Amino acid sequence: MLPDRLAAHLGVSAAAIALAIVVAVPLVMLLVARPALRGWVLAGAAVIQTVPALALLALFYPLLLVIGEVTQRVAGFGIPALGLLPSLLALALYALLPLLRGGVDGLASVPPETLDAADGIGMTRRQRLIQVELPLAAPIVMGGLRVAAVWTIGAATLATTVGQKSLGDLIFAGLQIEDWSLVVTGCLAAAFLAIIVDMALWRIETGLGERAWGKCLLGLGLLVVLVVGVTGWYWSKRAPVAEGERPVVIGAKSFSEQYILAELIAARLRAQGVPVTIRSGLGSVIAFRALAAGDIDIYVDYTGTLWDSALGNKMPAPRGVMLATLTAELPKRHKVEIAASLGFENAYALAMKRADADRLGIETLADLATAAPRLRMATDTEFQSRLEWRALQAGYGLKFARLTSYTPTLMVRALQSGEADVITAFSSDGRIAADDLKLLADPRGALPAYDAVLLIGPRRPELKARLAGLAGKIPVEAMREANWQVDRDTDKRTVQQAAAWLEARAK
């Protein structure tokens, strides 16, 4: 996994920096010629910089989708909205500020009397630029370039969320399944790349300053060998992709259950002789759009999520209505089909320690409502702003003695240490069985259902028949166990092992 992620990472970073340089050079020239524009352009670049890289990447996806639709209509071809293109554009934009700053400040740092002397001895504008301004500006310009390079290599780990292979694949997967060696490997590999590239650029910088062309060439050579060598190896290796049939692209959002199910689907398809690739770590909203646009062919989503994000419904509906409506509406509105309902839910629920619940005689949310004024509730940071919380209030009128929000890990700790009595939970979370938690029943149906469903995009309708066997085959207990195998701290299993285990249960 590491070598090809490293190669892809380097490739996308190098391409983004190259693109940024191509954009920055004429812009710097313009800004030098028109100092009045300087404030505006630099402020614009600074604004881009304040957008978190993660959000910038995510924003390019819908933008490219729209552009792709236009080109499709006007010129008859679409453009890929997932993977390389959005990563390239977002990372290049991100690298723009340090490049512009370095260029403008560098050129402004050349003493005016030196420029005057250059004009006075009869240099042309071009000669002045190349012979005097650029060499004297080089340290600052190169400083900007080095910052841009290091940032880009770092931010490229986030390209994973828009489906671009990168070292972020290791980091995101590792963070999710709490495999710290994966996270550290990804981070170290990115740091290693950044250090090598920075060192090469530093050589070029000192070489330029000392006019030691050998040093410049050495640095440049190091860069070229690194980029061309590694990405070249990557391309040559990925050549044997079968010509005729494009592999099925299986998507996965960035949590354990999604990784496991993607592997399970992949194994099923491979067993039928269908070539597959997995794009994991996709942002939640991006996954659905990617499917509708044909960038991925299949992934697992949840009815409650689709109800809101794909159909735009703000009020929950009963479980059966939701599933039926989605089955009918998704093909019409998005050309996306529900191939199968897997048989389990990954819904929001409220959970207590089984011992506490039994002692207080709490079975359902209605029971909880009576006991709530004496209990302390901990939610994850997101929950209190979600529709589920309002639905709970409306359905049961819960009033707790105390209400606190935590990050998910700390929320669980609060329950274990007795600082909280009730927490929010996901119904397929492996912890529920392992920690012996009790999920409180919802007799009034206030909480929306989150049935896991297999979604199939417009390009590969035949997948429905191929995967029909999965319908209803994954009970929530099996999913919890598989999730736990990957999530727990001791005796951890790999995602593939968990998928194989689950496959054996789903026969």
Place this chain on the structure above:
Amino acid sequence: MTAPAIAPDAIAYDDVTVRRAGNAIVDRVTLKIAQGSFVALTGASGAGKTTLLRLVNRMVRADAGRVRVFGEDVADADPPELRRGIGYASQGVGLFPHWTVAENIAAVPWLLRHAPRRRAARVAELLDLVELPRDFGDRFPRQLSGGQASRVGLARALAAEPRLLLLDEPFGALDPETRVSLADKISELHDLAHLTTLMVTHDLADALTRVQRVIVCDAGRIVADGTPASLVASTHPAVVALIAAPLDQADKLAALRHPELVR
């Protein structure tokens, strides 16, 4: 119309005006400088000396009137080409910090695409001429003293054997001894190379003994123009002040040396 039989003036200002921020910093100046002459241009700070000088190589453009160099209107010339033909040492010296002394000196020959050998020979010749050791060629400007840098600036101006030399306060902030030796050097070079030299200087003492003609400007106008001796006769307050200043200094110096003479 008859072709001029005599050689054209090296520099001819014809009713030239330069305006900046609403003020005429060169105000309707008409002036001719004959080929081969060594002329000092002087006046108080801000009088317009640098501006007058830079009109010649079109570093400043005239807002009205014309400047001719060897008979050709500079407005019609290609600025880089014009400037390569005129030796120019600017007020701040302005050596290229990232070039060696040798490369700085050879800058104009390099622009003119002289062969490397010829450039190297010229650099050696010029280092001798401005009395700097040959091995200074490998130094960078930051490794030079002020006086050495001025000499390199002078050598750079002379490198392509121009017919016309423009020097803007070549003595900058040098100590008196260096000033004198550099001033001697310049006048020697002037004679040697059959140059026309226009030299801006603050300080009359340097100029008076060496030049044939002194032009005094004040607030963008020419207020005196003649031999050093004729200046003494001028009654223009700017000229009087200019001459008085060094005399005043000399008095003070004398008073310090011979306190017994002062009552």
